[in-house]
Amino acid sequence: MITKERALWIYEKMLEIRQFEETAWDLFCANKIHGSVHLYLGEEAVAASVCSFMTDEDYITSTHRGHGHCVAKGGDLGKTLAEMMGRDTGYCRGRSGSMHIADFSKGNLGANAIVGGGIPIATGAALSQKMQGKKDNFTVAFFGDGACSQGVTHESMNLAALWKLPIIFCIENNGYAISLPLEDNIPTDNITDRAAGYGMPSFSVDGNDVEAICEAMEQAVAHVTSGQGPVMLECKTGRWMGHWTGDPELYRTRQEVEELKAREPIQRFRARMLETGIADEETICAIEAKVTKAMADALDFAMNSPEPDPAHVTDDVFYEG
Amino acid sequence: MSEMLFTAAIARTIAEEMRRDPSVFVMGEDVGVIGGIYGASKGLLEEFGRERIRQTPISEAGFVGAGLGAACTGMRPIVELMYMDFTFVAMDQILNQVAKTRYVFGGKAKIPLVIRGQQGVGGGNAATHSQSVESLFLNIPGLKIAVPSTAADAVGLLRTAIRDDNPVLFFEHKKLYKGGKWEVPDDPEYMIPFGKADIKRQGTDVTVVATQFYVGEALKAAEELAKEGISVEVVDPRTLYPLDIDTICESVKKTGHLVTVHEACAVGGWGSEIESQVMDRVFRYMDAAPIRVGAKQCPLPFNPNLEKAVVPQIPDIVAACKRVLSK
Numbered sequence: 001m002i003t004k005e006r007a008l009w010i011y012e013k014m015l016e017i018r019q020f021e022e023t024a025w026d027l028f029c030a031n032k033i034h035g036s037v038h039l040y041l042g043e044e045a046v047a048a049s050v051c052s053f054m055t056d057e058d059y060i061t062s063t064h065r066g067h068g069h070c071v072a073k074g075g076d077l078g079k080t081l082a083e084m085m086g087r088d089t090g091y092c093r094g095r096s097g098s099m100h101i102a103d104f105s106k107g108n109l110g111a112n113a114i115v116g117g118g119i120p121i122a123t124g125a126a127l128s129q130k131m132q133g134k135k136d137n138f139t140v141a142f143f144g145d146g147a148c149s150q151g152v153t154h155e156s157m158n159l160a161a162l163w164k165l166p167i168i169f170c171i172e173n174n175g176y177a178i179s180l181p182l183e184d185n186i187p188t189d190n191i192t193d194r195a196a197g198y199g200m201p202s203f204s205v206d207g208n209d210v211e212a213i214c215e216a217m218e219q220a221v222a223h224v225t226s227g228q229g230p231v232m233l234e235c236k237t238g239r240w241m242g243h244w245t246g247d248p249e250l251y252r253t254r255q256e257v258e259e260l261k262a263r264e265p266i267q268r269f270r271a272r273m274l275e276t277g278i279a280d281e282e283t284i285c286a287i288e289a290k291v292t293k294a295m296a297d298a299l300d301f302a303m304n305s306p307e308p309d310p311a312h313v314t315d316d317v318f319y320e321g
Numbered sequence: 322m323s324e325m326l327f328t329a330a331i332a333r334t335i336a337e338e339m340r341r342d343p344s345v346f347v348m349g350e351d352v353g354v355i356g357g358i359y360g361a362s363k364g365l366l367e368e369f370g371r372e373r374i375r376q377t378p379i380s381e382a383g384f385v386g387a388g389l390g391a392a393c394t395g396m397r398p399i400v401e402l403m404y405m406d407f408t409f410v411a412m413d414q415i416l417n418q419v420a421k422t423r424y425v426f427g428g429k430a431k432i433p434l435v436i437r438g439q440q441g442v443g444g445g446n447a448a449t450h451s452q453s454v455e456s457l458f459l460n461i462p463g464l465k466i467a468v469p470s471t472a473a474d475a476v477g478l479l480r481t482a483i484r485d486d487n488p489v490l491f492f493e494h495k496k497l498y499k500g501g502k503w504e505v506p507d508d509p510e511y512m513i514p515f516g517k518a519d520i521k522r523q524g525t526d527v528t529v530v531a532t533q534f535y536v537g538e539a540l541k542a543a544e545e546l547a548k549e550g551i552s553v554e555v556v557d558p559r560t561l562y563p564l565d566i567d568t569i570c571e572s573v574k575k576t577g578h579l580v581t582v583h584e585a586c587a588v589g590g591w592g593s594e595i596e597s598q599v600m601d602r603v604f605r606y607m608d609a610a611p612i613r614v615g616a617k618q619c620p621l622p623f624n625p626n627l628e629k630a631v632v633p634q635i636p637d638i639v640a641a642c643k644r645v646l647s648k
Contacts, residue, residue: 124390155383
């Protein structure tokens with residue numbers, strides 16, 4: 001069993017992500033968020049568990065489904081929500097929206113709306129860590145089963161393995177590349193079969209099981225920070241909502257989604273904490289109340305944030321300093 | 322001043338910057354033992370070792386993206402592309418990632434990344450290894466574009482590029498590599514600011530704006546025209562972004578006539594952009610509509626005579642100058 005400190009941290013982050021995504025969905029339905037939003041509901045255990053092993057000196061790159069990673073990496077709920085609402089107080093001053101949020105101060109090198117686009121960037125960040133002699137630090141590239149069919153994914157894994165870079169390639173396998181089911185995307189039974197081609201150790205775990213992810217991460221972090229090169233970590237999970245907020249979901253049944261919800265990670269971990277005595281009901285309720293308050297404050301912050309001034313729209317294309 | 326090959330001047334500048342700043346390093350194909358396929362990284366492996374001279378697999382998108390990741394986390398990578406045609410293999414990383422990272426993240430990231438290599442005809446390599454591709458990148462905000470025409474300019478511009486905290490695409494031309502030895506300043510602080518054009522020849526009748534190999538061709542055309550009493554001013558912008566439009570406009574105000582010359586296709590090339598900007602600003606000083614000289618709208622063929630028929634030749638520049646004067 002994982003430590004109490006880690007367990008409570010992960011539980012809090014999972015709850016933050018859950019409430020954040022539910023709030024985002026409500027705001028989208030109320031026309032307060034424009035564009036499209038890709039919700040992480042159901043996948044919370046992956047970002048929270050993986051990031052529980054990281055400090056601000058460790059880097060991540062994220063995906064179009066990136067709010068969960070941003071929050072788990074220490075991102076401020078209010079600034080994240082404000083960005084999704086296009087406000088000036090958002091992480092990127094309203095220029096990025098949902099799909100490109102970054103927080104360099106927390107080691108979040110950015111979500112990326114191009115599937116697979118962040119993976120070579122993460123590889124370069126790990127190269128920096130190696131060249132700068134930061135032996136305790138590492139990088140996690142989050143991406144999905146869809147990105148596994150992109151060329152840069154292969155190129156990055158190959159480079160990282162050749163140069164023994166401290167990077168964990170974290171595949172969030174949610175079973176669909178938009179509407180393409182896994183069996184039409186990956187020609188073998190396991191994505192991690194590919195790790196052997198790079199001489200890379202791999203783990204394939206239930207991505208809705210916090211303890212399983214943490215157990216794999218412990219070994220993965222030890223491997224990448226000992227100079228032995230990258231690790232592939234597949235977390236098998238599932239998204240509750242469509243690929244994006246307008247997805248008609250013609251490719252799967254309601255029953256399938258209901259079955260997915262039965263494997264829900266947060267209640268499962270809550271029960272597990274009580275069962276093992278790692279936390280009592282009172283401690284857990286206190287966390288739940290704290291998160292609910294934080295989310296209400298974040299919503300208040302975002303809703304009351306100013307719009308960006310179009311007079312500054314071309315600022316920051318280049319660094320002028 | 323020293324005399325050296327264009328490629329040696331590039332390698333020497335990189336070495337000087339690597340000695341000065343430990344965060345500068347080189348990544349690219351064949352930059353190791355052979356020092357790059359054209360020798361522009363020659364001698365670097367011997368001095369700096371494999372840790373800082375990183376020979377990559379043939380994975381342009383992967384190592385350009387890794388350059389971006391390293392650049393936004395404290396390093397200053399110089400990524401060598403064997404041919405700038407290969408930017409096309411890495412296009413998502415260059416156009417969607419490198420160019421946009423600073424802006425979309427609200428100005429938080431600095432991207433001190435140089436992507437350099439040679440381009441153009443002269444290698445007998447046909448359609449996919451002979452293109453001049455600089456104009457394409459002008460249409461994407463977030464990239465600086467350097468196009469040196471002499472080894473001395475290349476040294477000054479490359480040093481500026483390496484020390485710049487923004488992404489720079491640095492286009493060398495393979496015909497300049499083969500142009501014998503060049504005079505190169507020895508000062509290891511010699512820098513040329515971006516966005517500052519150089520008037521390579523003074524004249525009064527027609528302004529020719531050219532870059533890279535075509536600055537030399539324009540100067541030869543100017544010699545010929547001088548024999549007929551036509552005085553040509555040759556302006557080399559040296560960087561296309563930022564662009565020193567003021568110097569070009571001042572020249573056109575004086576001559577009243579403008580010709581742009583590049584090896585890239587005339588259609589959609591930077592020549593059209595400069596002509597548009599000039600007309601926007603100083604149309605009332607112009608005696609005739611400007612003329613652009615560029616490659617035909619045709620992939621580059623292998624046969625040397627066919628290749629020559631596609632890209633501009635000195636007589637084309639001479640004819641364009643006469644035509645703009647006779648309008």
